[in-house]
Amino acid sequence: MKFDLKGKNAIVTGGGSGIGRAISRTLASHGAHVHIFELTKESANDVVEEINNQGGTVHAYSCNVSNQDEVKSNVAAIAEEGSIDILINNAGIAHIGNVEKTTEQDFDRIYNVNIKGVYNCIHAVIPFMKEKGGVILNMASIAATVGIKDRFAYSMSKGAALTMMYSVAKDYLEYNIRCNSISPARIHTPFVDGYLKNNFPDTAEEKFNQLSATQPIGRMGKPQEVADLALYLCSDEASFVTGTDFPIDGGFIRLNGN
Template identity: 75%
Template sequence: MKFNLANKTAIVTGGGSGIGKAISKTLAAQGAHVHILELKPTAAEDAVKEIESEGGHATVHTCDVSESDAVTQTLEAIGKRGTIDILVNNAGIAHIGKVEDTTPEDMDRIYKVNVKGVYNCMHATVPHMKKKGGVILNMASIAGSVGINDRFAYSMSKGAALSMMYSVAKDYLQYNIRCNSISPARIHTPFVEGYLQNNFPDNRDEKFEELSKTQPIGRMGMPQEVADLVLYLCSDEASFITGTDFPIDGGFIRLNGN
């Protein structure tokens, strides 16, 4: 079976909802035991129930990825059970605003989760992976590669996720640790639906169509499409790929005049 992850242990941060949930379910469906790290575990517990009902294996860990001690303790507990084969740094938060609208508190909040959270998880995972190799995948964004209006702090954080990927890929080649990243454009997640309902309750459909058309392909991506790319990059079929960012953007970067 292609993309077989049987007997592999995967960690997915923010794996209880949206893109993270799709990733967790997809990796579990291919045989991985998925460990979901979430700050608030309620959603993740629902994801685990779905995974187990389909014959998969998953475990929830309440963990704030921005807290280094919490991440280290959680990863140590997982590592004691065996190898850590896959880390997907998916947890992240958003922020809308230009540099003059972004407060120091905003910057600190974004940095703690989107930058330090990725660092914390990589820092705690690499020592385990050095033993037998593994795969690390960072969730970046098109905002880390091209200019996006009103996304100053968010773009900063995703640029950091991208550059951390390059560094880790280079530094750990000899340990058979592959490191890549994915850069989605706008994906139709519960977050997007919440944004539309909260800000455009009277013209939700019109705004949805407007946002969809910002991708040259004419629609938003779906979480499962991102999850399928994650599956490939985390599988042995992608063993020749490291140090690379993969846009999944409906043509946004190359076909939008950027």
């Protein structure tokens, strides 16, 4: 079977909702033992139940990715049971605002999760992956490549996720560790629905259509579409792929304005 992940252990940060939930479910359906890191185990209850009901194997962990001790402790516990084959750095938070509207507290909050969290997880798994190889996948964003209005801190953090990917891919070639990233445009997740409900309660549908139209293809992406790309990049079918960013953006980067 193509994209067979049987016998592989996969860590998915932020795997309880949105894109992370779709990735967790997809990897499990192809045989991976999925380990979900969320701030609280309860945040992953729904996807854990779903995966179990479908015959998959999954465990959830309470883990703040910005806390290196917590990350190392959970990674070590997983490693005691077997190899660590896949790490997907998906956990992330958003912020809206230009540099003037970004407080120091805002900046530090974004840094701690979106940058330090990625570093902490890579730092923790690399020693175990060096034994037999592995795959690391960072969730970047089109905001790492093109200018997005009022996304100063978020763009900064996703640029860091992108360049960390390049460094890790280069540094660990000899250990058969592949590292890539995915850069989504707007993906229709519960976060989008909550954002529209809270900020545009009277015009949510109109605003949704406006946001959808910013992708040249005319709609937002689906979490499952990102998950399917992640599945390929984590599989042996992608064994010749490393050090590469994969936009999944409905044409946003290359086709807007053309």
